[in-house]
Amino acid sequence: xxxxxxxxxxxxxxxxxxxxxxxxxxxxxxxxxxxxxxxxxxxxxxxxxxxxxxxxxxxxxxxxxxxxxxxxxxxxxxxxxxxxxxxxxxxxxxxxxxxxxxxxxxxxxxxxxxxxxxxxxxxxxxxxxxxxxxxxxxxxxxxxxxxxxxxxxxxxxxxxxxxxxxxxxxxxxxxxxxxxxxxxxxxxxxxxxxxxxxxxxxxxxxxxxxxxxxxxxxxxxxxxxxxxxxxxxxxxxxxxxxxxxxxxxxxxxxxxxxxxxxxxxxxx
Numbered sequence: 001x002x003x004x005x006x007x008x009x010x011x012x013x014x015x016x017x018x019x020x021x022x023x024x025x026x027x028x029x030x031x032x033x034x035x036x037x038x039x040x041x042x043x044x045x046x047x048x049x050x051x052x053x054x055x056x057x058x059x060x061x062x063x064x065x066x067x068x069x070x071x072x073x074x075x076x077x078x079x080x081x082x083x084x085x086x087x088x089x090x091x092x093x094x095x096x097x098x099x100x101x102x103x104x105x106x107x108x109x110x111x112x113x114x115x116x117x118x119x120x121x122x123x124x125x126x127x128x129x130x131x132x133x134x135x136x137x138x139x140x141x142x143x144x145x146x147x148x149x150x151x152x153x154x155x156x157x158x159x160x161x162x163x164x165x166x167x168x169x170x171x172x173x174x175x176x177x178x179x180x181x182x183x184x185x186x187x188x189x190x191x192x193x194x195x196x197x198x199x200x201x202x203x204x205x206x207x208x209x210x211x212x213x214x215x216x217x218x219x220x221x222x223x224x225x226x227x228x229x230x231x232x233x234x235x236x237x238x239x240x241x242x243x244x245x246x247x248x249x250x251x252x253x254x255x256x257x258x259x260x261x262x263x264x265x266x267x268x
Contacts, residue, residue, distance in 0.1 A: 028193035029247075029262045032254060033200045033226065035219045036187040038165035040111065041180030045152050048177070053095050054159060055179050056088035057133040058126075063088075066129055074110050074122040075260060076267035081182050095134045101158045102127050103143040103151050107213050108163020109240035110264040123162045145215075149175045163260075186259040187219040189226070197253055205231040209243045210256035212236060220256060 044051040061067050063086040068078040089095075104112040104119060112121040119140045131138040140162075143151045148160045149170055160166070160176075165185065171178050189208070191197045197206060203226065210216045212235035220227060227233075234252065236242040243255040244265055 029190050029244075029265050030193055030195070030198070031186075031259065031262060032189045032191055032197055032203070033223070034186045034188050034259075035222050035226075035256070038185055038187070039181030040108075040163055040183050040185055041166050041171070041178050042182070043148050043152060043160040043164070043166055043171075044158070044177045044179065046174070046177050048158070050100070050158050051177055051179065052092060053089075053134055054100070054130055055083075056085075056092055057130040058082045059085040059088040060133060061126070061129055067126065070122060070126055070129075074125075074267075075263040077263070079183055079260075079263070080126075081180075089133070095136065098136055099139050100127070100131055100134075100136045101139045101141055101156070102162060103141050103148070103157035103160040103164075104162030105145045105164045106142045106162070107211060107215070107239055108258070109261050111163030111260065113239065113241070121162065127161060152176050183260065187215070188257060188259050188262065189254050190257055190262050191254045192247060195253065200226060200229070203229045203254065205229075206253035207232045207234070207251070208254050208256060209234045209236055209246045209252040211239045211243060213239070216256055 042054070044054075058067070059082065062082040063084040067080050067082050071078050071080040102124075104124070106112050106114050106119060108121070110121050111123040112119065114120075119142070124140065128138055141151075141157050143157060143160065145160070145164045146167070148164065148166060151157045152160065166178060170176070189200070189203070197203060208230050210220065210233065216235075234246070236246065240257055240261050243257060244261075246252045247255050
């Protein structure tokens with residue numbers, strides 16, 4: 001019996017280490033409370049042929065396994081939901097060379113963010129693969145997600161895509177064409193594995209770090225009781241990456257972040 005139990009424990013440990021890399025076992029992050037639920041989608045101008053080419057390229061990449069490969073690389077699982085159709089582009093006229101301007105929310109780590117002066121992230125890398133498939137040139141433009149309709153209608157961008165949770169009222173009113181959602185995301189309060197904070201009742205007097213964005217502020221305000229429980233609240237201009245640096249360094253007890261960012265840090 002003891003031998004069987006030992007073997008079972010060893011197997012569980014092995015699976016934990018192999019699931020997403022050894023860093024998961026050492027630096028795992030746990031969600032303490034969900035504040036806001038949302039979905040990420042793409043938005044195009046209505047009646048824009050670009051919609052058909054971009055979505056067809058995504059379907060081909062999904063069928064080829066590229067989407068799952070990138071999802072596993074960034075999130076540790078095949079979490080992205082794109083339709084798979086290997087011959088999707090064959091049903092369209094061959095695309096002519098052009099620029100594709102992507103509007104990014106660069107505060108949506110790990111989908112879109114600024115790294116060493118360059119835009120990077122899961123959605124950026126997938127957009128690069130789409131443009132390679134179509135023979136197009138990718139251009140990246142940071143935007144505020146509240147201005148998706150304005151950015152599209154003005155021609156400043158061709159598609160809003162980069163960790164963007166669209167306004168449900170705008171999307172429902174048909175101001176633009178929506179593709180997705182391709183992944184669900186929660187705005188959460190999270191802490192490190194092994195922390196004494198395992199539920200929201202343990203947040204009394206704890207130090208919280210959060211991005212200095214309007215979205216983060218509004219998410220925190222959805223739970224007034226939580227705000228009263230917390231001790232020091234630090235808003236960091238460096239966004240998600242800086243928040244987790246503070247968390248790992250012991251400068252705070254919890255962070256306000258995205259569930260998809262939790263997935264990333266549980267794998268890297």
